[in-house]
Each structure stands twice: as C-alpha cells, then as structure tokens.
Amino acid sequence: MEKTADSSGLTFRQDYFAVDTAWSAFVALLQDTFGIDIDPLQRLGGPDPSCMPFGWFDADGTLAANLAAFSMPTMINGRLVRAAAFQSGAVRPPWRGRGLYRDVTLKALEWCEAKGFEAIVLYTDKPALYEPYGFRSLPLHSFTGPAPVPAPRTAPARRLDPWEAADLRLLQDALRARTPVSDSLAVCQSAAMFLINTQFDPDVQLSWLDDHNAVVAWKADGAERFILLDVVAAAIPSLSAILGGLDLQPAVAEVLFRPDKLGWTGEPKPLDGATCFMIRSSTPIALDMPAMLSPMADF
Ligand SMILES: CC(C)(COP(=O)(O)OP(=O)(O)OC[C@H]1O[C@@H](n2cnc3c(N)ncnc32)[C@H](O)[C@@H]1OP(=O)(O)O)[C@@H](O)C(=O)NCCC(=O)NCCS
Structure with a gap:
C-alpha cells in the first residue's frame, strides 16, 4: 500500500x-x-x-x-x-x-x-x-604524489575576489566557457555551486593565470603541500604550469579530482x-x- x-x-x-x-x-x-x-x-x-x-x-x-x-x-x-x-x-x-x-x-x-x-x-x-x-x-578518491617541477611563468597569477564586480564577471565568463576538469568525473559547468563554494572554506584561494585564461582554486598546507581543488578553463593547464604561475614549489601535491588533464599522476587514496x-x-x-x-x- x-x-x-x-x-x-x-x-x-x-x-x-x-x-x-x-x-x-x-x-x-x-x-x-x-x-x-x-x-x-x-x-x-x-x-x-x-x-x-x-x-x-x-x-x-x-x-x-x-x-x-x-x-x-x-x-x-x-x-x-x-x-x-x-x-x-x-x-x-x-x-x-x-x-x-x-x-x-x-x-x-x-x-x-x-x-x-x-x-x-x-x-x-x-x-x-x-x-x-x-x-x-x-x-x-583523491590523488597525492610528489609535485612536479614548476614551469617558468610569463605573468604572475592574480588573486580573484568574487565580491569584486570585475572578478565576479571574469569568474562567470570562465565558468561558462569551462571544459570539465577531468574526463572521469567532473561537472560541465555548475557555476552557482562553484561560486557559493568559494564562501565556505576561507582557506581556498582563487587565482587567475593570465597565461592560460584559467581560474585555479587551491590551498596550501604549509609550504610543502599544495592542494588543488579545481581548474576553470577552456583548456586545462598542466600542474607544472599551475605551480609555475602561482610561483609555488611544494614537495607534495594533492589533487581533489582525477588529474587526467594535468600532465601529472598521483596515487589514488580513498576519500x-x-x-x-x-x-x-x-x-x-x-x-x-x-x-x-x-x-x-x-x-
Ligand atoms: C533525514 C530527514 C530528511 C528525514 O525526514 P523525515 O521527514 O523524518 O523523513 P520521512 O518521515 O519522510 O521518512 C522517509 C523514510 O526515510 C526513513 N528515514 C528517516 N530518517 C532516516 C535516517 N536518518 N536514515 C535512514 N532512513 C531514514 C524513514 O524510515 C522513512 O522510510 P519509509 O519510506 O520506508 O517509511 C530529516 O531527519 C532531516 O532533515 N535530517 C537532518 C538533515 C538531513 O540529514 N538531510 C538529509 C541528508 S542529505
């Protein structure tokens, strides 16, 4: 019944x-x-x-x-x-x-x-x-391994603040034009969720890599560990290019999506x-x- x-x-x-x-x-x-x-x-x-x-x-x-x-x-x-x-x-x-x-x-x-x-x-x-x-x-699964050598950069990364009107527009444009960050499991767009999620973890930084027209969502656990949460771009730059753009040289990288487009592999670890x-x-x-x-x- x-x-x-x-x-x-x-x-x-x-x-x-x-x-x-x-x-x-x-x-x-x-x-x-x-x-x-x-x-x-x-x-x-x-x-x-x-x-x-x-x-x-x-x-x-x-x-x-x-x-x-x-x-x-x-x-x-x-x-x-x-x-x-x-x-x-x-x-x-x-x-x-x-x-x-x-x-x-x-x-x-x-x-x-x-x-x-x-x-x-x-x-x-x-x-x-x-x-x-x-x-x-x-x-x-998340992915962890030795970080690659950072690639040389031509332009410094810029911090984005969704509360700045111009940065919000840039983020929205990038979200509209994005390609899925992984072929294994990734959203195609989901702009609203990306934008509200920028508000929930104060440690997450958004950086704009002008060389790659890419938004990088990341955080660091000290100087040694780099944590990559997402990349919003029409073409996903390599992890080496991302680290170079951010001027970071960590020992370990942890990627919170399958890194099949990053030119880098890490060990999968059950979440x-x-x-x-x-x-x-x-x-x-x-x-x-x-x-x-x-x-x-x-x-
Ligand atoms: C979980 C929650 C949504 C259930 O609401 P509710 O109105 O009491 O649920 P219902 O009375 O409609 O019960 C629906 C069914 O779920 C089952 N159920 C209720 N709470 C459950 C729980 N915590 N775990 C597993 N099953 C549960 C009921 O036994 C019922 O089963 P039936 O359809 O076979 O009779 C509510 O307790 C809540 O808001 N909790 C906090 C937030 C939350 O956990 N949200 C969902 C997580 S995504």
Missing part, C-alpha cells in the same frame, strides 16, 4: 526561489539544519536557473520540508551524462517522521523523470535514506569521511577509474 504523508497544516509549493519570503524561509532551513548560509548566492549570480525546489510551508511561511533538484550535466567515464542533482534535503524536527521527506523525494524523482534525466546524483551522510529509491554509492556520493540511473553507472568530483562542485 502506498504510504501517504501527514501534511496537516502545511501547504505544498514548488519553484519558489524567486519569491523573497520563500527564499528567506529556505535560507533559514539550511542555516538551522546544516549551519550554512547560502544567502550570499543571491549576490553571486543567484541559484542555478534550473533549480527546482519542492517544499511544505506552514501557515507562518516557515519551510518545514524541502528537497531541490537541478540540472548538473556531468562528465562520467569520458561521456557527457545528462544528470540531475538533489540538494538541500531537510525536514525541521517538529515535522519529522510524518513521511514529508518521502513525499518531496517522490516529487523530485517525478520531476527528473518528466525532464528525461539519465541519472541523478546526491551527497548524503544517510545512504539508507536513498537506497530504497535505487541510489547507489560511488567510491571517491574518508561520512559523506557518500550516490547515483541513480536506469543503466547502472560505475566509475572506470578512481576519481572524485571537485569540492568546488559540492552541492
């Missing part, structure tokens, strides 16, 4: 990001549930235009339950997969256990079905929540932590090679 949700006192709405009060209710739900503030996204170009939120609101306009889906074309195993992503799944404590999350999940799945997405991906620390719907975890990356697709998809999605694509 199909289980129904207890939605007494609540009103269902979808596609509400353009309504100020509903956006604020959404921001508050994510703040209260996950401790993150996504409001700055409005000043960084706004949510992904394809994003479709599904939610139950109470009479005061509080968002009790939410799940959003958006289009996230993704390169997987050398093939462009027309994928959707689920994000911002949460139910406020007083409304839990009434089937509201199941309800918004089914609505989001229906939306994806109607749009003809080939696959749906999500991150979660509760895989059991999604396994009944056919989602399966994909193991992820630990409680978060699973899950995928649901009509034809099962497994990764041909160890890989991970850049943290700048986190959603």
Whole structure:
C-alpha cells in the first residue's frame, strides 16, 4: 500500500526561489539544519536557473520540508551524462517522521523523470535514506604524489575576489566557457555551486593565470603541500604550469579530482569521511577509474 504523508497544516509549493519570503524561509532551513548560509548566492549570480525546489510551508511561511533538484550535466567515464542533482534535503524536527521527506523525494524523482534525466546524483551522510529509491554509492578518491617541477611563468597569477564586480564577471565568463576538469568525473559547468563554494572554506584561494585564461582554486598546507581543488578553463593547464604561475614549489601535491588533464599522476587514496556520493540511473553507472568530483562542485 502506498504510504501517504501527514501534511496537516502545511501547504505544498514548488519553484519558489524567486519569491523573497520563500527564499528567506529556505535560507533559514539550511542555516538551522546544516549551519550554512547560502544567502550570499543571491549576490553571486543567484541559484542555478534550473533549480527546482519542492517544499511544505506552514501557515507562518516557515519551510518545514524541502528537497531541490537541478540540472548538473556531468562528465562520467569520458561521456557527457545528462544528470540531475538533489540538494538541500531537510525536514525541521517538529515535522519529522510524518513521511514529508518521502513525499518531496517522490516529487523530485517525478520531476527528473518528466525532464528525461539519465541519472541523478546526491551527497548524503544517510545512504539508507536513498537506497530504497535505487541510489547507489560511488567510491571517491583523491590523488597525492610528489609535485612536479614548476614551469617558468610569463605573468604572475592574480588573486580573484568574487565580491569584486570585475572578478565576479571574469569568474562567470570562465565558468561558462569551462571544459570539465577531468574526463572521469567532473561537472560541465555548475557555476552557482562553484561560486557559493568559494564562501565556505576561507582557506581556498582563487587565482587567475593570465597565461592560460584559467581560474585555479587551491590551498596550501604549509609550504610543502599544495592542494588543488579545481581548474576553470577552456583548456586545462598542466600542474607544472599551475605551480609555475602561482610561483609555488611544494614537495607534495594533492589533487581533489582525477588529474587526467594535468600532465601529472598521483596515487589514488580513498576519500574518508561520512559523506557518500550516490547515483541513480536506469543503466547502472560505475566509475572506470578512481576519481572524485571537485569540492568546488559540492552541492
Ligand atoms: C533525514 C530527514 C530528511 C528525514 O525526514 P523525515 O521527514 O523524518 O523523513 P520521512 O518521515 O519522510 O521518512 C522517509 C523514510 O526515510 C526513513 N528515514 C528517516 N530518517 C532516516 C535516517 N536518518 N536514515 C535512514 N532512513 C531514514 C524513514 O524510515 C522513512 O522510510 P519509509 O519510506 O520506508 O517509511 C530529516 O531527519 C532531516 O532533515 N535530517 C537532518 C538533515 C538531513 O540529514 N538531510 C538529509 C541528508 S542529505
């Protein structure tokens, strides 16, 4: 028998990001549930235009339950997969256990079905929540090894600040024109997520390499360890060129995506932590090679 949700006192709405009060209710739900503030996204170009939120609101306009889906074309195993992503799944404590999350999940799945997405991906620390719907975890790997010798540079790198209007425009243009950073597993664009992710880790630096028309998202663990999170460019420069451009000469490099375009290889290391990356697709998809999605694509 199909289980129904207890939605007494609540009103269902979808596609509400353009309504100020509903956006604020959404921001508050994510703040209260996950401790993150996504409001700055409005000043960084706004949510992904394809994003479709599904939610139950109470009479005061509080968002009790939410799940959003958006289009996230993704390169997987050398093939462009027309994928959707689920994000911002949460139910406020007083409304839990009434089937509201199941309800918004089914609505989001229906939306994806109607749009003809080939696959749906999500991150979660509760895989059991999604396994009944056919989602399966994909193991992820980062890559570590001796850093290459930096290539000579012709122009110094410049630090980018998304809060500077000219830098934001440059970032947005680069995101529009980007090629996936890896052929194994990488987003094709996902500009909104890249821009909001610049706000979550204060250690991440964005640098512009003029020689390569490339944005590099990176951080350093002391002088010895260089961590590369993402490269946004129409052609991906080598790791040697990136280090040369940044004027860095670390001993060790760690790359948080498969480095198949970097002219460098590292040892794959299983990503630990409680978060699973899950995928649901009509034809099962497994990764041909160890890989991970850049943290700048986190959603
Ligand atoms: C996880 C969460 C969304 C569940 O919301 P909810 O409204 O209580 O869920 P529902 O009542 O709709 O339950 C739906 C199903 O999920 C199951 N479920 C609920 N919480 C679960 C959990 N923590 N782990 C695994 N399954 C869970 C229920 O048993 C139910 O199963 P059924 O369909 O077989 O009956 C809610 O507890 C929450 O917001 N937690 C904090 C944020 C979070 O973890 N978000 C999801 C991570 S991506």
